[in-house]
Each structure stands twice: as C-alpha cells, then as structure tokens.
Amino acid sequence: MIAIFSLAAGPQWLGLLTAATWLPWLVIGIPAGVIVDRSSPRTVMIIANLVTMAALATVPVAALVDRLSLPQLVLVALVTGCCIVFFRSAYPGLVATLVPPGHLESANSRLYGSQSTAEMAGPGIAGAITQLGSAALGMLAQLIGLAASTVCLVALSRVERHVIHEPGSVRRRVADGFGSVFGDPVLRNMTVAGGMANFGLTGIMTVLLLFLTAELGLPPGGAGAVLTVGMAGGIAGAAAAPALSRILGSARLLRTTQALQPVVVLVPLAGAGAAGWAVVTAAWFALAFVTVGGNVVRSSWLQRYVQPGLLARSITVSQLINYGTMPLAALVSGALGANLGLRPTMLIMVGAVLVAAIWLNSGPLRGRRALPNARTAPHRAAAAEPRPSN
Structure with missing residues (x-):
C-alpha cells in the first residue's frame, strides 16, 4: 500500500518489490540453513526480528522527513527478506524441540492460525490507516507485532531444548540437505509442486492490490477489508486441518488442498461492484483455507519425517525451489501486467497453480491415505546419519 498510494508505483515497481522480498531465498537460503542447523533456533529468530524492526523503522522516519522513495522500499524489502529466510x-x-511428535499437528494449527490472524488483520489496519493518514504510518503496527514476537521468544529461554549436532564440513552438510530433499520421491514431488504453485500465487498477489483498486474500483480501506475477510479462511483452515487429517488421512488431505487451489481463478473473473467484491472475498477465503490447511499438514509431517539436525537444511533446500520461483514470478507478473493488463496476467498465473495441482496429485502420493512414516521411509538420503539426541 505504501508503494501504491504514497509513491504511485505501477505493476513493474510492484514486481520489483515483491521480487526483492523473495530473492534472498535464492542467494542465502542454503548457507542460512547450515547456520541455523548449528545454532539455537530461538537466538536466530530473535536476531532476525531485531534486524527487521530496524529496517522497517526507516520507512516511517523517511516519510516524516519527506525522503521516502521506491528504491528505499526495495532495499528494505531485501533486508527484511534476508531476515525472513533465517526466521522461517x-x-x-524450535517447534520440533518444544512439542512432542504426537502433538505437532495441534501446535502447527495454532501457529498457522495466529499467523493467519495477523495476515487477516494487517490489510484492514493498513487500509484504514492509509485512508486516515499516511500509508507509511501503517508500518508501526508491524513494528509492534515484531516487538511482541521478540518478547515471546526471549521468554522461551527456559524451556528450549538444544539439539546436539553432528560435526561435518559445510560442503557435506549442504550436500546432505540437497540429498534429503531430492533423494526422496515424496519430498521432491512436494517441493516441485510448491514451486509451481508459489510461482502462480505470487504472480497473482503481485498485482492483486492494484487490480482491486484500479479494476474493481475499491478504495484502500475496501481493498484491505476484502483481503481481511478473505484471509479469515486461513484461520479456519488451520483450525480444521488436524481433524480433517485424521478423517481423510494426511496424504489425501494434502492432495485435496492442492487440487482446490485453482479456485483463485474466480478473482480475475470478478467484475466491478458489490457482486464482484463478494466473489473475490469468497475466492480468497477458499484459497486461504486450503493453502493454510495444507501447510499445517505438510509442516507437521516434515518435522517428524526429517531428523532434527537436518531439518533447517531440508527446509531451506525445499524453499530454494518453493520461494525461489517467487521473485521470478513477481518480475514476470509485473512485466505482463504493464503490457497485457492485470486480468490476463492473473489468468496466466492461475495456469501455474493448476499445473502444480496436477503434478502433486499424479506423483507418489497418489492413492495413499497417509504420508509416509519417518521410521519406514526407504528413500531418505540421510538415513545413515546418526540421529542427534536432545
């Protein structure tokens, strides 16, 4: 909203800003995984929060002295993107060391539910602040949230259990991370599907706010409200995921949530006026429901499936593909939006989401009720590595 309403950014600048947020996964993702696997997760998260707060604080300060610019926003996006790599x-x-394996789905449900609550409230608060005053001041709400997160992490110092990590060269540890993902057919299938889906969804989200305001005629507060109500689906999806996983089976639920993601096609098909706004809200609610619900199941399974001393590296290798496609998608979406228009661009991106759904459902999870168990999975590349003890 700052870029659009304070600095009049067009599709190409929005693409560049989104790309800057996700580019760090390509550049520092793998080294970050090695560092995190050898560090206290809680300490890494605290430092990431503090650096993010310092970077974000420069935005309202620059706005107050009338020095805010789009290049500064790109630089801030790069810095905060690096911090996100380490935090995520x-x-x-950290969750895996605090929560017993049998309770991971419940714990992740609460975590993703709280994350969706923040994402639900954020657009509405930002839209209201933008209409009442300056979009840059909306950054204060994010700073308050980061401060609260940091306080909570500091309070965990007495309960965090540290994992003893096996020694090894950086090259060996990086190789183990790649082997754990690409040497396992299920992880490999999930990773490729995630990369394709994120390409499409990022392309849509890059131009979504501009689409809502320029094409559908929504004011900033209205656009924020549509996204806020839509993101309530994330809260519902997080809450429902554990029960749905027990009823349907984890593999079936994961296939179903991926298959339903193309419902986002309703967004670019919506027209102006109240009916179109309602369609966008409903589609965004459904997308958030299936995406967050799938993330709860996937994250809980990954925390059980991968050895603790290998978890961060496996995650960063997966995210190298999952998030690495996102800066490219943002740049492509920005360029297409400027040349073809917003609706055609979003429809093209829906195609990538559809391909991802087909890929996952035709892979090794097809026909399975439950995701494989870590103790019996035959393709884990790191199976010979001794399991670290807590």
Whole structure:
C-alpha cells in the first residue's frame, strides 16, 4: 500500500518489490540453513526480528522527513527478506524441540492460525490507516507485532531444548540437505509442486492490490477489508486441518488442498461492484483455507519425517525451489501486467497453480491415505546419519 498510494508505483515497481522480498531465498537460503542447523533456533529468530524492526523503522522516519522513495522500499524489502529466510528456517526446528511428535499437528494449527490472524488483520489496519493518514504510518503496527514476537521468544529461554549436532564440513552438510530433499520421491514431488504453485500465487498477489483498486474500483480501506475477510479462511483452515487429517488421512488431505487451489481463478473473473467484491472475498477465503490447511499438514509431517539436525537444511533446500520461483514470478507478473493488463496476467498465473495441482496429485502420493512414516521411509538420503539426541 505504501508503494501504491504514497509513491504511485505501477505493476513493474510492484514486481520489483515483491521480487526483492523473495530473492534472498535464492542467494542465502542454503548457507542460512547450515547456520541455523548449528545454532539455537530461538537466538536466530530473535536476531532476525531485531534486524527487521530496524529496517522497517526507516520507512516511517523517511516519510516524516519527506525522503521516502521506491528504491528505499526495495532495499528494505531485501533486508527484511534476508531476515525472513533465517526466521522461517529456524522456527520449525524450535517447534520440533518444544512439542512432542504426537502433538505437532495441534501446535502447527495454532501457529498457522495466529499467523493467519495477523495476515487477516494487517490489510484492514493498513487500509484504514492509509485512508486516515499516511500509508507509511501503517508500518508501526508491524513494528509492534515484531516487538511482541521478540518478547515471546526471549521468554522461551527456559524451556528450549538444544539439539546436539553432528560435526561435518559445510560442503557435506549442504550436500546432505540437497540429498534429503531430492533423494526422496515424496519430498521432491512436494517441493516441485510448491514451486509451481508459489510461482502462480505470487504472480497473482503481485498485482492483486492494484487490480482491486484500479479494476474493481475499491478504495484502500475496501481493498484491505476484502483481503481481511478473505484471509479469515486461513484461520479456519488451520483450525480444521488436524481433524480433517485424521478423517481423510494426511496424504489425501494434502492432495485435496492442492487440487482446490485453482479456485483463485474466480478473482480475475470478478467484475466491478458489490457482486464482484463478494466473489473475490469468497475466492480468497477458499484459497486461504486450503493453502493454510495444507501447510499445517505438510509442516507437521516434515518435522517428524526429517531428523532434527537436518531439518533447517531440508527446509531451506525445499524453499530454494518453493520461494525461489517467487521473485521470478513477481518480475514476470509485473512485466505482463504493464503490457497485457492485470486480468490476463492473473489468468496466466492461475495456469501455474493448476499445473502444480496436477503434478502433486499424479506423483507418489497418489492413492495413499497417509504420508509416509519417518521410521519406514526407504528413500531418505540421510538415513545413515546418526540421529542427534536432545
């Protein structure tokens, strides 16, 4: 919203900003995984939060002195993107050390539910602040949230259990990370499907806010409200995932959630006016429901399936593909949006989401009720590595 309403950014600048957020996964993702696997996850997350707060604080300060610019926003996006790499690489390991394996689905349901709550409230708050004053001031709400997160992480110092890591060269540890993902047919299939789906969804989200305001005629507060109500689906999906996994089976649920993601096609097909706004809201609700529900199942399984001392590296290798496609998608979407228009661009990106659904459902999970158990999986590349003890 800052780029659009304060600096009049067009599709290409929005693509560049989105690309800057996700580019660090390609550049530092693998080294970050090695560092996290040899560090305390809680400490890594605290440092990432503090650096993010420092970077974000420069935005309202620059706005107050009338020095805010689009290049500064790109630089801030790069810095915060690097911090996100470390934070997201560390938190699954922290959860795995705090929660017994049998309770991971319940724990991840609460985590993804709280994340969706923040994502639900964020657009609405930002839209309201933008209409009342300056979009840059909306950054203050994010700073408050980061401060609260840091306080909670500091409070975990008494309960965090540290994992003893096996020694080894950086090259060997990186190779183990790649082997754990690409040497396993299930992880490999999930990773490729995730990369394709994220390409499409990122392309859609790159131009979504501009589409809502320019094509559908929504004011900033209205666009924020549509996204807020839609993201409530993430909360519902996180809450329902554990029960649905027990009823359907984890593999069936994962296939189903991926198959339903192309419902996002309703967004570019929507027209202006109240009916179109309702369609976008419903489609975004459904997309958030299946995406977050699938993420709960996938994350919980991964935390059980991968050895603790290998978890961060496996995650960063997967995210190298999952998130590595996102900067490319943002640049492609920005360029297509500027030349073809917003609706055709979003429809093209829906095609990538559809291909991802077909890929996952035709892979090794086809016909399975449950995801494979870590103790019986025959293709794990790191199976010969001694399992670290807590």
